[in-house]
Amino acid sequence: MISLVTFDVVGTTVDDGGMVSRALRTAVEETGAQVSAEDVGAWAGIERVSAIAALMSLGGVRPRPGVARRQLARFKEILADSWSSEPPHEIGGAASVFAQLQERGIRVALTTDLDEQALTPLMESLGWWPARRHLIDTVVTADDVSSGCPAPYLIHRAMERTMVIDVHQVLAVGDAVVDLQAAGNAGAVSAGVLTGAGDGQTMEAVGADFLLGSVAEVPSVVSADSAMG
Template sequence: MSGQPRTHSTAAKDLNTMIELAVFDMAGTTVDDHGIVYIALKDAVEETGAPVSAADLQEWMGADKVSAITALMKLGGQEPDGGRVAAAFVRFREILAERYAATPPVALPGVAEAIETLRGRGIKVALTTGFDDGVAYPLLESLGWAVGAGEGTMVDAVVTTSDVAQGRPAPYMIHRAMERTGVHNVRAVLAAGDTVVDMQAGRNAGAIAVGVLTGKLGRAELAAVSHDHILAGVADVPGLAETQPGA
């Protein structure tokens, strides 16, 4: 069974005995942004003259947005030189801000309770995102989610693309989350997200890779990627009976 994708575990160990850190993606995983990030990315790229197919858009969701814009422009037949990419990224942030103002993001059902449960067990919780600081922190502020180890905080750490040399599917954001929360063992980390690159980042980091069905992808699409578990959502993480990858 080692190396084969798994949708569930047969072990009866409680999650608290195995996991020191749960790392969750933001949009589509912990936050319902009403699909606005997809719209903003597609619109910003298409303003450069590059058509964006649904398949290509989905492939690059979850990645850092500069890399996504660069790839989608190239796929659409446009030259992604630095100036054009930078301008498209500015437009992405403008479109995102306008649409978020009109339709504010909200926490997905059960997420706040799940995070509270995990932290109550002594499990650290970190958020990672394909957004940079300028997008991620205002979004968290709008949700009322404070970051830190003190009383009244929502999560222990947040890692954005501003913090790393390369975003997903590289493992660096997960490893930075480990650094910020003092967790040393990658096998004691669970990483969950709603996109292919989220799951690839988890696998690349050596963590327990979990797909959740609260984004745009269905079970069959997520199951095609190497993984340890596929869950309905983050709300199900506290009840997960977990084994280590490769066990």
């Protein structure tokens, strides 16, 4: 029986039109590296400093000490400007999904590789936080853990905050391969959605327990799990 559902943000519950990926690519290419959209996609969802350093190397630039961290700051600036001019919107009535889960007594958490500084304006623009705080029990950001996906720490921190102790009662929902790997590493049930970075074939290959068109299908997955339980 599912007691907690953790949701990734960009690509899973929020559509930003690819602005995160474009901001990351711009920040990397400002160093002189040349990377493709596919290269950037392969590093989607992974801790940003590591991703920037890896993409710099891939693009032919040696990541000197401190450069990746400096470009992380640039990534945040670029992303903030993009989101300010063209605010993202929720995917598939995500807020309604949160409400349905809450009505069933299931806790809801958002987990993201973004930090709190980047995430807070987005949450406020969507009306999810703090005005509609009752929809979401906790938000776990990159600031809260030592490493993001594919490490399990975002999910485990969400469990800690919501007092859920059994990993088998957690459904982790994400749009990228690393989200599913994090779910596997956490011991949680995993659901991949087809609204973001990942494709169905790849997500099935890494062992997604469920493959969904969007977060709108999550309540039915929870119902099916309850029936099996």
